[in-house]
Amino acid sequence: MSSYSPENLSLAESVLMGVKEEPGEPLGLFFWICVGWVGLNIFGAIFANVLPLQNPLYGNFNLINAAPSLHHLFGTDDLGRDIFARVVYGARVSITVGLGSILIGYGIGAPLGMLAAYRRGRFDAILTGFMYLLLAFPAIIATIAILSFWSPRSLFKIIVVIGIASIPLVYRVIRTATLSVATKDYVIAAKVQGATDRRILMKELLPNIAPIALSFFLIGVATIIILEGALAFLGLSVNPPTPSWGNMINEARGVLSQNPWLALFPSLALCFFLIALNFIGDRIRAHFDVTEVKL
């Protein structure tokens, strides 16, 4: 039985990583469909202005709230803008914030977590205590408070604030994963042979925690994209008219009864992307079987 304390349990970990499955489960067809879908979304986001799309900011006032047609695949919004183009462009904001923030979280949280688990001792105790203290503070409230007071708002600031808020979470996951590896015989063997700390960290520990790190990375991106959407609803994300999935759904609320398409397509884009990310993350973990992360 793994030792339990409530603060080393985040919902993403417990819900997605706590389900015990057979080791080495095959990835399956749906996994590759999800990978393809995420790839397609990223491709669309990067090349949105090269692809043959209509201008996402151009409003055709003769054709507002149109239903989907061949000319406007997803229809048009209340200002006559092409929803398909806006959904594709909207992926940019979500993916940039998701990836950027989690990269900050991993850039700082992951090395610290690995070091703390490898070194143990006072360094570990102080750092872990500090991180747990940060985790006790509701991050979403702090994010909203800081973003609303830190003007003028920009995509960069959003990424920085969410990224910093994710550091303690990443730290905890990586530290727990490293702890379970650091006491294995092959690590001790490497130590006895006189391998340098750097070599042990990079060659022995890193490859072994890579699957769980990658898994949590993807789930983290999904979580942050949800958070970005929530911020967009509150008007704390990028300013309109720049499309993001969140602010498109938010704008669609006002014309929900006239034009449900407007809410439907960005919602579907967001949900499919999140399902794909979560599924890939979950499969990777099941495939490499890092189930029991013991403390």
Place this chain on the structure above:
Amino acid sequence: MLRYLTKRVVLLIGIVFVISVGSFYLIHLLPGNPATVILGFGATPEAKAVLYKQLGLSKPIYLQYFVWLGNILHGNLGISFISQTTVASVIRSALPIDLEIIGISQVMAFAAAIPIAMRSARKPDGTLDRFLGAGSFTLLSIPPYILIVVLVYFVSLKWGVSATGPSAYVSGGSFFTNLESFSLPAITLATGSFVIYYRVLRSDLISTLQEEFITMARSKGLSQRRIMWRHAFRPSSVALLGAASVNIGGLIAAGFIVQYLLQIPGLGYTLILAINSSDFLVVQGIVLTVSVLVVAINFFFDFVINIVDPRISRE
């Protein structure tokens, strides 16, 4: 047990201290004089002078903290310069709404999750289990703000159920008159919670059902139902309670989005309004209240988990 609890209480006090410093410092993070921040630009010099004296703003900052802390401990969170009422009364009128919505949603989530997880764990990888697994995974990836838009579209717009749509909430109603306008947010929060509880409880039940004492109970000829409720449920509920602790804390902090979309003036919506109108003392008061509540809930569940599984405090 006692030693464990003392340790937790010390940690609790430490966390509350950090939270209080954080919320105190929020006002000072803002550009400009704190008196202007609190009273707004239209304040008279006399009002500012009174505030300076009240909050000890001319003293060094660490002394200001203690003056502030003293006020907080006496229930004095200041006066909102927008509504000219005390921040404490703003919070007192908003907090019950949060508690009611979250309370209803949790009753629904647990009432659904526990029996369904038991049914699902009885035959892992059976048809029902696979169906529920895929379904819950999909629901997990649907953010609450999309769910609430979908619910509003169908329930309030298509089916025309009154008092469920945006700004349908009328303040001053009793617990029961509000039920209709709280139904959509409660269902939204319940759905998210249900998925979490179902998945956590299911996976724990499956591993508990493989233990020897369950085989023993089976060989004694006990009914499936009795085995589930009397023998398997308690040892499997530790992770469930842990998940509930994190989740409910998250709902208090994150419930703002459903409240905001339906204009229900709970803490979350009040917080957003206060941020938009630069009513910083209200912001400070709500941030403090929510943070302390979250910590208190975690502490409470810690205690419950200890009662359910006393081995934890002995580790």
